[in-house]
């Protein structure tokens with residue numbers, strides 16, 4: 640958690656944190672200020688409204704929203720907030736097999752997009768959020784480039800072990 644956060648990580652329940660923590664870890668690693676909190680579309684609908692209407696006014700640039708089961712949080716926040724919303728489907732205790740969470744987040748109506756990442760892929764959500772910020776910031780773009788180089792280097796190390 641930081642002052643002047645640029646990225647908001649929200650989740651439907653504290654039980655989502657085991658998955659969503661990967662997004663926070665990546666942002667911490669990259670030195671990107673973020674905030675993380677619980678906002679439930681079903682259990683705290685007024686808090687959700689408040690968060691979605693005010694996040695951009697507080698300087699948040701991208702929202703990462705994770706939820707499981709009947710995962711309405713990302714879509715409902717996207718219906719209110721002008722910010723780009725990245726949805727993380729969580730395979731939660733109330734999810735049948737993960738598909739319910741995926742489809743609840745993915746199948747948004749025209750006009751209200753949610754950029755949906757893979758099941759439990761909170762780290763990818765954080766990378767995408769960084770890439771969105773990086774479109775208007777060269778130093779952040781360098782972080783993305785360095786991260787991609789690191790991915791390549793890791794694979795090339797493995798390639799060496801196979802030869």
Ligand code: RP5
Pocket residue numbers: 650651652653654655679681705706707708709710729731732733
């Ligand atoms: C969803 O229900 C939450 O996002 C979570 O994935 C799931 C289960 O919540 P808990 O019952 O563990 O609080 O709304």
